[in-house]
Amino acid sequence: MDVTTLYAIGELARRTGLSVRTIRFYSDEGVVTPTTRSPAGYRLYDLDALLRLELVRTLRELGMDLATIRRVLDRELSVADVAAAHADAVDVQIRMLTLRRSVLRVVAGRGSNPEETKLMHQLTQLSDAGRRRLFDDFVEGTFGAVDADPAAVALVRAATPDLPEDATGEQVAAWVEIAKLVGDEDFRARMRQAAMRQVAQSPLEIERAAGEELMAFTRQAVMEARQAGIDPLSDRAAPVIDTLVDRFAAVLARTPDPHLRDWMAEQFEQAHDSMVDRYWRLVWIVNGWQIVPNLLPIYPWLIQALRQDRAA
Incomplete structure (x- = not known):
């Protein structure tokens, strides 16, 4: 094959894998122009046209639009610049598809109703900036007034929930639950109290006494x-609670009876808010943080075990 070889549309189609109709369309659009015409009026193309068509096919398969391809062919844009831009666009598409897949799996696993499904879809469709604004509104609404x-x-800001690009179904479900919580006025008030109490680090009455x-x-x-x-609600928790109640009774000079257990539970409940605790657990899940056992709050387990023992 040499530079003087001319090809009819059928031969170009065979060599490039494009259909005759597609090549004719590209020709009409000026993406590739015929070198000349045969005596019978058929379009003929040279080697340069063949190479242009092969490049067009490659770029189209990579998802580039025809207008951009034309600018590449006319050397207004470099292939490298266009490829970088399209790679970024593909990254966004992959992220959105991954989130969509996760939402569908959560919907299927939870048997969500149409309203919940719509909400999950809307919340996960938010951009990174949109999710940050949602959290900024929460912080401002909680502490700004x-x-x-x-x-x-x-x-609170140090633990901003950040939904990862390859979010799992569990992370999507946790993010949706967080989004519901941060818009709740009662939760905002409870979060404000809990955060300020944690910063103050003031001990409870029972902690000072013990x-x-x-x-x-x-x-x-x-x-x-x-x-x-x-499990704090199981029989296995009873010996642990018995030991603790006996020790508290000795230090506080009280009788280790149900009244002491009830008082202990009430005292420890002052430092624990189940809704706030749930929020922090959800943040851990969304951010993919490892749950370190010695950083988990002890009071929720202790309160449940004390209440269960009293009920028994």
Whole structure:
């Protein structure tokens, strides 16, 4: 084959894998022009046209539009620049498809109704900037109207939920639940109180009365129970609670009876808000953070176990 070889449309179609109709369309659009015509009026194309068509086919298969391809062929744009832009666009498409797949799996697994399905889709369709605005509105609505401690605000901002590009179904479900929580006025009030209390680090009445040694023993006992997989509502939790109640009774000079257990549960409940605790767990899930056992709050387990023992 040499540079003087001319090809009819049928031969170009065979060599490029494009259809005759497509080549004719590209020719009419000026993407590739015929070199000359045969005596019978048929279009003939040279080697340059063949190479242009092969490039057009490659770029089209990579998802580039015809207008952009024409600018590449006319050397207004480089292939490298266009490829980089399209690679970014493909990344966005992959991210959205991955989120869509995760939403569908959550919907299928939870048997979601149409309203919940629509909400999940809308929330996951938000851009990164849109999700940040949602969280910024939450922080402003929670702390903006009061003279909040900057440390409390920083505490909440430091754990901004950030939905990853390859989010799992669990992470999508957690993100949707977070989005519902942050728009709830009651939750905002509870989060404000919890964050400011945590920053202040003021001990509870029962913590002051028990002393550091007994509280350290309590934290260790509950942490070991959790690591052992002991359900606070199970019979296996009873010996742990019995030991703790006996120790508190000795230190506080009280009788280890149901009244003491009830009082202990009420005292520890002051430092625990189940809705706020749920929020932090959801943030851990969305951000893909490892749950470290000794950083988990001990009071939820302790309160449940104390209440269960009293009920029994």
